[in-house]
Amino acid sequence: MSQTPPVATVRTQVTVPLRFPDGYATTARVFSFNGLVDGREHLAFGLGDRASLGDRASLGDRARSQPADGPAPLVRPHSECLTGDVFGSQRCDCGPQLREAVERIASVGGFLLYLRQEGRGIGLYAKLDAYALQDGGLDTYEANVALGHGEDERDYTAAAQMLAALGVRRCALLTNNPDKDEQLSRLGVTVTGRVPTGVYASPTNARYLAAKASRTTGEPVRYRTSTFPGAA
Numbered sequence: 102m103s104q105t106p107p108v109a110t111v112r113t114q115v116t117v118p119l120r121f122p123d124g125y126a127t128t129a130r131v132f133s134f135n136g137l138v139d140g141r142e143h144l145a146f147g148l149g150d151r152a153s154l155g156d157r158a159s160l161g162d163r164a165r166s167q168p169a170d171g172p173a174p175l176v177r178p179h180s181e182c183l184t185g186d187v188f189g190s191q192r193c194d195c196g197p198q199l200r201e202a203v204e205r206i207a208s209v210g211g212f213l214l215y216l217r218q219e220g221r222g223i224g225l226y227a228k229l230d231a232y233a234l235q236d237g238g239l240d241t242y243e244a245n246v247a248l249g250h251g252e253d254e255r256d257y258t259a260a261a262q263m264l265a266a267l268g269v270r271r272c273a274l275l276t277n278n279p280d281k282d283e284q285l286s287r288l289g290v291t292v293t294g295r296v297p298t299g300v301y302a303s304p305t306n307a308r309y310l311a312a313k314a315s316r317t318t319g320e321p322v323r324y325r326t327s328t329f330p331g332a333a
């Protein structure tokens with residue numbers, strides 16, 4: 102059954118030129134919000150045609166004037182991973198996935214939702230505690246549980262609120278994680294399709310990827326290293 106999340110509104114939108122270490126550059130329209138349920142500072146990055154939206158208090162008019170059967174924007178709900186996104190940690194593949202997402206979304210138009218749900222929602226210090234347990238033999242999910250957390254504590258209500266504030270009622274999702282699709286659909290977002298993101302395997306993240314694949318899809322991981330051009 103569909104639940105309607107509380108209304109949030111765009112607080113500020115600013116244009117930010119982006120340049121990645123590999124030289125790829127684009128422009129983002131960065132949005133902050135008022136009224137997000139968890140009070141966290143989540144951001145939306147409008148990319149491609151969404152980066153050129155006018156400097157107005159609300160997106161409403163333009164977004165809602167788009168025909169209901171027009172192309173759905175591509176959206177990636179990306180959970181924060183400080184170690185991977187910023188420092189290039191090789192324990193996971195979050196950094197290259199983020200880099201891929203920005204370019205793919207910019208090429209077709211859409212939004213990257215940067216969700217402050219570090220460590221699958223358990224926080225940064227707890228994620229490092231979980232890494233320590235993983236070094237003792239537990240997988241990424243078992244380590245969360247051993248610490249008294251859920252296997253994955255992420256909740257996408259704020260993401261649904263952000264999409265509604267941006268005027269996005271339907272979108273294609275850039276993810277391999279069916280939980281993002283299921284939760285957002287339940288929260289009233291029409292998901293028109295799922296676009297898989299690359300999986301960036303390395304010797305140091307193999308166990309992380311194997312555990313993730315078996316928990317989220319029930320299948321063994323396929324080392325489908327992305328052939329996406331700009332990715333490492």
Ligand SMILES: Nc1nc2c(ncn2[C@@H]2O[C@H](COP(=O)(O)OP(=O)(O)OP(=O)(O)O)[C@@H](O)[C@H]2O)c(=O)[nH]1
Pocket residue numbers: 178179180181182183192193195198218219220221222223227228231232241245275276277278298309313
């Ligand atoms: N608890 C815990 N969290 C981790 C670990 N490794 C990575 N993470 C977190 O996992 C999250 C990865 O989130 P996303 O990039 O949104 O990706 P995903 O849910 O795996 O699904 P995709 O959309 O298919 O990439 C980030 O919040 C990371 O901080 C780990 O070993 N333990």
Ligand SMILES: [Zn+2]
Pocket residue numbers: 182184185186193194195196
């Ligand atoms: Zn990561």
